[in-house]
Amino acid sequence: MADIRNYTLNFGPQHPAAHGVLRMVLELDGEVVQRADPHIGLLHRGTEKLAEYKTFLQAVPYMDRLDYVSMMSNEHAYVMAIEKLLGLEVPIRAQYIRVLFDEITRVLNHLLWLGAHGLDIGAMTMFLYTFREREDLMDCYEAVSGARLHAAYYRPGGVYRDLPDTMPQYEAAKMKVHSAQAVADMNSNRQGSMLDFIEDFVRRFPACVDEYETLLTDNRIWKQRTVGIGVVTPERALALGLTGPMLRGSGVAWDLRKKQPYEVYDRLDFDIPVGVEGDCYDRYLVRMEEMRQSNRIIQQCVDWLRKNPGPVITDNHKVAPPSRVEMKQNMEELIHHFKLFTEGMHVPEGECYAAVEHPKGEFGIYLVSDGANKPYRLKIRAPGFTHMAAMDELARGHMIADVVALMGTFDIVFGEIDR
Amino acid sequence: MKLDILKQNLETVLGDKLAGISQRLNEITIEIRPAQWLEAAQTLRDHPDLRFEQLTDLCGMDYSAYGDGRWQGARFCVVTHLLSVSNNCRVRVKVFAADDDFPQVDSAIDIWPAANWFEREAFDLYGIIFTGHPDLRRLLTDYGFIGYPFRKDFPLSGNVEMRYDPEQRRVIYQPVSIEPRELTPRIVREENYGG
Numbered sequence: 351m352a353d354i355r356n357y358t359l360n361f362g363p364q365h366p367a368a369h370g371v372l373r374m375v376l377e378l379d380g381e382v383v384q385r386a387d388p389h390i391g392l393l394h395r396g397t398e399k400l401a402e403y404k405t406f407l408q409a410v411p412y413m414d415r416l417d418y419v420s421m422m423s424n425e426h427a428y429v430m431a432i433e434k435l436l437g438l439e440v441p442i443r444a445q446y447i448r449v450l451f452d453e454i455t456r457v458l459n460h461l462l463w464l465g466a467h468g469l470d471i472g473a474m475t476m477f478l479y480t481f482r483e484r485e486d487l488m489d490c491y492e493a494v495s496g497a498r499l500h501a502a503y504y505r506p507g508g509v510y511r512d513l514p515d516t517m518p519q520y521e522a523a524k525m526k527v528h529s530a531q532a533v534a535d536m537n538s539n540r541q542g543s544m545l546d547f548i549e550d551f552v553r554r555f556p557a558c559v560d561e562y563e564t565l566l567t568d569n570r571i572w573k574q575r576t577v578g579i580g581v582v583t584p585e586r587a588l589a590l591g592l593t594g595p596m597l598r599g600s601g602v603a604w605d606l607r608k609k610q611p612y613e614v615y616d617r618l619d620f621d622i623p624v625g626v627e628g629d630c631y632d633r634y635l636v637r638m639e640e641m642r643q644s645n646r647i648i649q650q651c652v653d654w655l656r657k658n659p660g661p662v663i664t665d666n667h668k669v670a671p672p673s674r675v676e677m678k679q680n681m682e683e684l685i686h687h688f689k690l691f692t693e694g695m696h697v698p699e700g701e702c703y704a705a706v707e708h709p710k711g712e713f714g715i716y717l718v719s720d721g722a723n724k725p726y727r728l729k730i731r732a733p734g735f736t737h738m739a740a741m742d743e744l745a746r747g748h749m750i751a752d753v754v755a756l757m758g759t760f761d762i763v764f765g766e767i768d769r
Numbered sequence: 770m771k772l773d774i775l776k777q778n779l780e781t782v783l784g785d786k787l788a789g790i791s792q793r794l795n796e797i798t799i800e801i802r803p804a805q806w807l808e809a810a811q812t813l814r815d816h817p818d819l820r821f822e823q824l825t826d827l828c829g830m831d832y833s834a835y836g837d838g839r840w841q842g843a844r845f846c847v848v849t850h851l852l853s854v855s856n857n858c859r860v861r862v863k864v865f866a867a868d869d870d871f872p873q874v875d876s877a878i879d880i881w882p883a884a885n886w887f888e889r890e891a892f893d894l895y896g897i898i899f900t901g902h903p904d905l906r907r908l909l910t911d912y913g914f915i916g917y918p919f920r921k922d923f924p925l926s927g928n929v930e931m932r933y934d935p936e937q938r939r940v941i942y943q944p945v946s947i948e949p950r951e952l953t954p955r956i957v958r959e960e961n962y963g964g
Contacts, residue, residue, distance in 0.1 A: 390908065390909065391907075391908060391909035391910060391911070394909040394910065396918065396919075398919065399918065399919055399925060400925070403925050403951070403955075404953075405953055408953075434794055435794070585822075588822045588823045588854060589822070589823070589881060589882050589883065590882055590883050591823060591824055591825065591881070591882075591883025593825075602854065604854050609857055610857070692953065693953065693956065694953065696956075696958055699836070700793060700794065701798070701861075702794050702796060703796060703826075703850055703859070703861065705825075712825065714825060714826060714850070716826060716828065716848065716850065718830070720835050720836040720837075720957060721836065721957050721958065722955050722956060722957045723953070723955065723956050724953075724955050726834075726835060727830055727831075729826065729828040729848075731825060731826040731850070735886060735887075736883050736886070738886075739883065739885055739886035743882075768909060769909075
């Protein structure tokens, strides 16, 4: 028998379950974790400092690149902070569009989380299943903003433009392996407007979630890997700064959409699922139910948006650009356009904190302006940051393989943690 | 909880520990002197009228360039956002570090464990020392990084760049070769500019 039993193990930075770039130094006793020391910052780009050198509008696309699987939710918190400082009223239709896309983003995020979490702990099929549905939602992103990932769709004062009347189609000429008939079938739900397409998705989606659940919820291996792993008590979850599904999984019914409603969430009907045990399995169940609830919200937004046309961005041209037609015909609008895109808007002096219920937890923006055309200080409060900080406490006493399950349940994306 | 009630509660409970309180944009900001920060933090968490169980955010702040240099007062500040889940309210706490050359604030890690990484980050980016923090290492920047990158006197393009040197067959640091450029100048307009 050898005397030395303690190892120090480097987990990452190139490890498939590290969800990007994480180096974690694990101190082990046999296979049991004694201490976990995550070294983050390998993706640190200094977004907050960069934003100090950009006008308020130029910093919007940086927000997409924080949590790059829930792009629009990040933008949402940022534009909300600007609107709060400006005291700006957002048109009601824009608020509904924002909620619609926040929920689409939540489904997108949870689908990626489910696929990756499954893949990490051995349920490989999940990834293929969830990416099938993600594809449709990515097409919605593309249809509305032109980009599948980095949308830059939310703008201070509203959204960039109204929902399109057509959906992009698959082109038979570009499809090498599909027959013309197969392509026509793929395009069959893309003949109407974008709202028709989303409604079709909403109709199909609950059956898809059922399908995922048949693969996992009662699966013996899945339960062995998640039940009783990473248990957090409600008091400890609050003290550690956990938010979102991490907090609700421990049984704390806290959701900003209900408790501190923003946009039009107070007019919508949805439920907040909470867990009981506070382990990985409960957090899995919470997120699965959240997808179903998001689906309900999307349906309500679609119904409202069909009936109520209107402007989608404020008519205050100090903040939002005038339409192209007006800009070409009217001297004053031309000046507004020129000033907005050269100097940018001036946000009144002050500070504010705006938070949204991001798919991963509470995503907040602390914005300080000294009255200039650029932020004086922008602090991004990323949910994943506190979750990652809790890793040490949660991993102690678990096996190495459970660290991977914990990474999955945290829903780690390094874009937001490292900023 | 209504903001007015919260403001009243903060005033009565914290009493002379409160160095300033203001209410703007539906948010309450309080200022605490660095010497009384820990005591006040304990009260903020435990007092039945306040009960801020969660530390949402903690960040450093460098006021040296604020409003093109019209800032009077201490340069560094630690801004904490607290959330009370039981009372459903938030408060922002500002603690200005007394010494500009050696900014130092007590660590709140014993009161809110969530402060751990936030304080490491503020130390890394602003060089604020958190007394009592058990593990105050750099968090986001590179191993062996020199300087505090988020201070206003630190250039955006940094001081060093990294490249692979084929002769030495390793990655080396060298002074930056790019020049900082400013496409849109930063402008603070006087009040009521342009109506």
